[in-house]
Amino acid sequence: MKRAHILSVGSALPDRVVENAAIEARLGAPPGWIAERTGVRQRRAAADGELGYQLGAAAARRALEAAGESAEALDAIVYSTMFCDYVAPGSGVLVQRELGCRRALPAYDLRNQCAGFLYGLSLGRALIVAGRAQRVLLVCAERQHENFLAYPGAAPVFGDAGAAVLMGPSDDEESGILELELGADGNGAAIAIAGCDNVDVFAPEHRLPELSRALEEAERQPPSGPKLYYWNGAEIFRAAVATMVRSSRAVLERIGSTPAAVDWFLFHQANLHINQAVMRRLGLAPERCPSNLERFGNTTSASIPLLLGELIESGRLRRGQLLLFSTFGAGYAWGTAALRW
Amino acid sequence: MGVRSKILGTGGYLPAAVLENAELEPRIGQPPGWIRSTLGIERRHVAAPGELGYHLGAKAARLALEDAGVEPAAVDLLIYHTNWADYSIPGSGVLVQRELSLRPSVPALDLRQQCAGFLYGLAAAEAYQLAGASRCALVVCGERLVANSLPYAPIAPIFGDAGAAAVVAPAAGDAGLIEVRGFSDGSGAEFGVVSSDHYDVLDPRRKVPPELERGVAAWREAPLARRLAYHWDGGVIYKNAVSRMAQATRELLAAHQLEVGDVDWYLFHQANQGIVERVGSLLRLPAERILTNLGPYGNTSSASIPLLLWDARRAGRIQPGQLLLMCAFGVGYVWAAALYRT
Numbered sequence: 009m010k011r012a013h014i015l016s017v018g019s020a021l022p023d024r025v026v027e028n029a030a031i032e033a034r035l036g037a038p039p040g041w042i043a044e045r046t047g048v049r050q051r052r053a054a055a056d057g058e059l060g061y062q063l064g065a066a067a068a069r070r071a072l073e074a075a076g077e078s079a080e081a082l083d084a085i086v087y088s089t090m091f092c093d094y095v096a097p098g099s100g101v102l103v104q105r106e107l108g109c110r111r112a113l114p115a116y117d118l119r120n121q122c123a124g125f126l127y128g129l130s131l132g133r134a135l136i137v138a139g140r141a142q143r144v145l146l147v148c149a150e151r152q153h154e155n156f157l158a159y160p161g162a163a164p165v166f167g168d169a170g171a172a173v174l175m176g177p178s179d180d181e182e183s184g185i186l187e188l189e190l191g192a193d194g195n196g197a198a199i200a201i202a203g204c205d206n207v208d209v210f211a212p213e214h215r216l217p218e219l220s221r222a223l224e225e226a227e228r229q230p231p232s233g234p235k236l237y238y239w240n241g242a243e244i245f246r247a248a249v250a251t252m253v254r255s256s257r258a259v260l261e262r263i264g265s266t267p268a269a270v271d272w273f274l275f276h277q278a279n280l281h282i283n284q285a286v287m288r289r290l291g292l293a294p295e296r297c298p299s300n301l302e303r304f305g306n307t308t309s310a311s312i313p314l315l316l317g318e319l320i321e322s323g324r325l326r327r328g329q330l331l332l333f334s335t336f337g338a339g340y341a342w343g344t345a346a347l348r349w
Numbered sequence: 350m351g352v353r354s355k356i357l358g359t360g361g362y363l364p365a366a367v368l369e370n371a372e373l374e375p376r377i378g379q380p381p382g383w384i385r386s387t388l389g390i391e392r393r394h395v396a397a398p399g400e401l402g403y404h405l406g407a408k409a410a411r412l413a414l415e416d417a418g419v420e421p422a423a424v425d426l427l428i429y430h431t432n433w434a435d436y437s438i439p440g441s442g443v444l445v446q447r448e449l450s451l452r453p454s455v456p457a458l459d460l461r462q463q464c465a466g467f468l469y470g471l472a473a474a475e476a477y478q479l480a481g482a483s484r485c486a487l488v489v490c491g492e493r494l495v496a497n498s499l500p501y502a503p504i505a506p507i508f509g510d511a512g513a514a515a516v517v518a519p520a521a522g523d524a525g526l527i528e529v530r531g532f533s534d535g536s537g538a539e540f541g542v543v544s545s546d547h548y549d550v551l552d553p554r555r556k557v558p559p560e561l562e563r564g565v566a567a568w569r570e571a572p573l574a575r576r577l578a579y580h581w582d583g584g585v586i587y588k589n590a591v592s593r594m595a596q597a598t599r600e601l602l603a604a605h606q607l608e609v610g611d612v613d614w615y616l617f618h619q620a621n622q623g624i625v626e627r628v629g630s631l632l633r634l635p636a637e638r639i640l641t642n643l644g645p646y647g648n649t650s651s652a653s654i655p656l657l658l659w660d661a662r663r664a665g666r667i668q669p670g671q672l673l674l675m676c677a678f679g680v681g682y683v684w685a686a687a688l689y690r691t
């Protein structure tokens with residue numbers, strides 16, 4: 009069986025830069041508070057009328073250009089986002105439209121939060137290895153900054169971005185995705201949850217286990233925005249560090265490798281402290297773990313492909329090098345992959 | 350003969366409460382009998398208070414596992430589908446994983462493919478199994494649609510709540526999924542679009558994306574109970590559903606040198622009676638070869654096809670060695686067709 013590989017990467021960042029000072033002023037927080045707690049210094053914010061699928065389509069065009077391929081060569085689109093542009097339709101079909109695809113190719117829409125890139129990579133890999141697709145465009149687009157502004161816990165962290173990777177079979181025996189594992193644990197749902205318009209989470213009949221903590225918190229302190237939003241940073245931190253370390257070791261062990269043999273670690277950029285703890289536990293030097301958290305904030309499923317794009321552009325990623333991607337997010341859902349470039 | 354993804358078991362769950370047309374017709378200002386004659390729907394099941402989409406999906410999934418004789422611990426891939434998410438964060442796949450106590454090493458994919466959800470889920474499961482990455486997948490559809498539709502007269506009579514699931518595993522031999530094809534065409538997006546609460550298009554200072562211009566104009570003329578804008582052109586959707594489902598069916602059969610008469614059962618997404626009948630007449634299908642459940646369940650979105658399978662298997666209508674053709678169309682447009690040997 010052929011291995012699946014990443015053939016090219018494209019990124020699209022909105023022009024507007026939002027500095028910490030603007031958010032600190034809004035939240036009444038002292039200067040420097042955001043950078044210290046999260047490691048984020050600035051983030052991008054989509055323009056009015058610029059929806060997630062538009063960021064995704066712009067990134068997708070660049071990924072196709074970088075590979076010198078046309079949209080007509082695609083066999084499938086896999087689109088990942090946390091906040092859907094519309095209740096209906098999905099955004100994958102909108103990318104299909106924006107790219108001017110004449111072929112009515114399958115367009116998957118995934119909703120796996122911060123694990124979206126790894127989940128999408130896994131689906132793309134399955135389609136390719138199964139022989140069901142030769143070219144899969146995985147598009148991760150997040151327009152979330154504005155939605156989180158009302159929530160002091162989230163406003164400082166999230167940024168908007170689009171990133172896309174073109175996937176296809178590897179053309180040699182060595183390169184491509186060597187190993188990939190995903191996981192999910194719904195007991196983590198109570199630790200990070202946000203309501204949506206479809207369910208009145210404050211109705212007494214919705215005293216569900218995943219809402220218990222969020223509702224308790226809301227009783228102590230009314231939600232600061234229109235939705236119920238709860239994020240227990242300390243518990244996420246513990247679960248994220250433990251899972252990313254365990255999963256990274258497991259994936260490397262399965263390919264007969266160790267952290268020392270990995271050239272580049274691309275971790276999801278949720279929080280500086282999470283990644284520093286993971287790096288300490290795995291014994292990694294910071295220069296092997298590129299970061300974009302300072303500049304872009306947490307871009308959810310776009311974070312890892314953005315890092316990969318920057319690594320390629322800077323000329324530092326060379327053929328034959330070993331990469332490890334690892335992410336952990338709400339759900340809980342997580343994923344880790346080892347890839348030979 | 351290679352390996353095919355085979356449906357080992359199916360499960361359906363219809364919530365206990367039933368909403369009859371007679372109760373609904375006065376609420377939407379229609380005369381008695383109007384819903385039945387216009388849509389082919391007689392009643393629909395409605396989720397209980399506190400019963401969310403993932404509950405419906407998890408209950409159906411338990412039945413599917415029992416039907417297949419498979420322990421939850423054997424599941425290595427969960428694919429969950431819904432139209433309307435229970436929460437913004439997280440997805441509902443992880444909640445089904447929790448409800449069924451699936452192993453945490455089981456990926457929980459959350460898909461959003463509107464009415465084509467089950468067949469897209471089947472296509473994803475097949476890819477994992479042909480790639481050797483799954484030995485036992487659970488494809489779960491959970492649709493809780495009625496509560497959100499009731500305030501809007503044009504859509505109030507259409508939808509029904511349901512969960513449906515299938516256990517899918519690779520098997521050697523002739524039986525199983527012969528081929529599934531997924532399609533999309535975003536040029537149809539503007540004809541069936543509903544805004545989400547993540548981008549408030551009704552804020553007058555907002556730039557309105559092209560696919561919602563008509564929806565926003567309509568809201569300005571006649572505001573709805575909720576802050577959502579939508580445009581739903583039933584005529585255009587009907588025409589596209591009919592032509593694309595007929596075409597996908599013909600192409601898939603032709604690709605396998607089959608005639609429409611070779612298929613034992615047709616399982617079309619149950620959007621409304623008119624679409625199903627028109628596809629049948631375009632393809633010149635005998636009515637008795639077309640399975641339906643619109644009457645008792647309404648349009649259950651992605652759950653409609655697995656519910657057809659579940660009912661027909663229990664009733665003994667589907668027998669080993671038969672050929673099934675499944676086809677679904679949803680807004681986007683996204684659509685899919687599958688050919689399956691029992």
